[in-house]
Amino acid sequence: MSEPAMQLLDVNKTIGNKQIIKGLSFSINPGEVFGFIGPNGAGKTTTIRMMVGLMNITSGDIRILGKSIKTDYKQAAREIGAIVENPEMYPFMSGIQNLNHYARMNPGVTKERINEVIQLVGLEKAIKYKVDKYSLGMRQRLGIAQALLHKPSILILDEPTNGLDPAGIREIRTYIRKLAEQDHVAVIISSHLLSEVELMCDRIGIIKNGELITTQDLHAIPNEKQEIQVHMEVTPAEKAKELLKLEHNIDATIKDSVLLFQSEKEHVPKLIQTLVNKDIAVYQVSAAEASLEDKFFDLIGENTIE
Incomplete structure (x- = not known):
């Protein structure tokens, strides 16, 4: 197995x-899109700042392709490209002038490499226009191009779809997946848009109060034991809700005569049987895998995002 692109090893940060x-402690692999999520104040930004060397680590270590961010910062930092929220560009300069300017700060970036990243992010037509004419989506793509100029092994994106419309969000998602799959770049994404994280990422890590609660593979093969989200149209709904709680310890919510709850797939026929035996009319049942949002709130609690 190849060496992890990034490893966090018992990382601690104390302020005052x-x-x-x-x-x-967790690792991210080459070619993987890793979602780093958690409620406000959980420690995401602090962790990202330590990942890129903008904040000192109190104890523990972060290694980039085996190089310590603490003891070998220059070598480790060369492997990182990062964008924090909206990338800062010179608006009075064209896209290509901005990239040429940044290329001069990174020895070894050739004209061929500049053209390569322009193609990768799909800015061939717009690259000669001034950046103040760019849409938010185009600016984000130019920011990604800039972060990729020096061929980093890891791309760190903090809220990469912040302020974008649905078309812009889809564009960025497409380029991130392309980067991981074609260029084998490890991508770390911190975002509040859980539906986008679910579409974009291979794996997630959830942080709460500075601690890692879990890492989960978003594309694991489903099995009978995995919980699904069940929608059940019933009458009377209140009586059905009470029965599910009393006989199966299931906490359902009611929306327009539809019970909403989570259950293991194999238990659903039993639940329907319970309701039918107690003269509850069951009109319709639909089920889907629990979304990332459902799992997220189960793990961190409903009222933790401010």
């Missing part, structure tokens, strides 16, 4: 008397 990050 407060421990902000508590023993974070």
